[in-house]
Amino acid sequence: MPPVKERADAARNRRAILDATAALLAEHGAEGVTMDRVAAAAGVGKGTIFHRFGNRAGLLHAxxxxxxxxxxxxxxxxxxxxxxxxxxxxxxxxxxxxxxxxxxxxxxxxxxxxxxxxxxxxxxxxxxxxxxxxxxxxxxxxxxxxxxxxxxxxxxxxxxxxxxxxxxxxxxxxxxxxxxxxxxxxxxx
Missing domain, CATH: 1.10.357 (Tetracycline Repressor; domain 2)
Incomplete structure (x- = not known):
């Protein structure tokens, strides 16, 4: 079975979340990466992050x-x-x-x-x-x-x-x- 193609909005959200996380890491270091801060910086709800990555460890792993x-x-x-x-x-x-x-x-x-x-x-x-x-x-x-x-x-x-x-x-x-x-x-x- 071929892999499921990611929806365009899901791909945009994923990229926004990863970019926001990278920016928080660069600006604030490890202490600056909280789910609330990532959600705010990415312009998505915190639930979107949990749905996509499971938890903070899943986000960081990604x-x-x-x-x-x-x-x-x-x-x-x-x-x-x-x-x-x-x-x-x-x-x-x-x-x-x-x-x-x-x-x-x-x-x-x-x-x-x-x-x-x-x-x-x-x-x-x-x-x-x-x-x-x-x-x-x-x-x-x-x-x-x-x-x-x-x-x-x-x-x-x-x-x-x-x-x-x-x-x-x-x-x-x-x-x-x-x-x-x-x-x-x-x-x-």
Whole structure:
């Protein structure tokens, strides 16, 4: 069955809501994103937002989903080294570099999402990232515990260090350190 096409008014409302959310994030940071403020800025009723996105976590997920699902598509079907066709070690480096960039580029959203209940689509993405990373580790370093190392690598991007460094203007230093971390995992003893 083909996907249902979005009505024009629903598409306009969706875009207005996402644009209003982005503007509130840019102007006020994480604290400025409330459902009331988003509704007022978008010119829609609060019920429209709840109907469309479910809750605040669903709205925030939609904000980051576009870049996250684009990255997922590039990992699954894009050109190497991020996509298939490159050695596992090269894909691993490209993947964690892209993940670090995704987190840095969506810093305010990631900060907010950490305080919200998990959204089902977010959990789906996390499973995909973890399984992809685990598979690459199993291929590149069959001698390590890929299940645990994959979690540790992903967790390294989820803690307070990433926002602290990015907000203090050290994003380049952060991405270089992520590359060093990946290279240290890939080094065989």
């Amino acid at each position: 904000m980051v989903a576009e870049s996250a699902f684009t990255l997922r598509a590039r990992v699954a079907d894009g050109p190497p080294p991020l996509g298939p066709g490159a050695p596992a070690a090269d894909r691993l480096r490209a993947f964690l570099d892209a993940m670090a960039r995704l987190v840095i580029d969506n810093l305010e959203l990631m900060t907010i999402l950490r305080t919200e209940p998990p959204h089902p689509r977010t959990e789906e993405l996390h499973r995909f990232w973890y399984e992809h990373l685990r598979a690459l580790l199993e291929e590149a370093r069959p001698d390590v515990d890929a299940e645990i190392v994959a979690r540790l690598l992903l967790d390294s991007l989820a803690g307070a260090t990433v926002p602290d460094l990015a907000r203090s203007g050290q994003a380049d230093r952060l991405t270089a350190a992520v590359r060093e971390l990946v290279d240290s995992v890939l080094r065989t003893p």
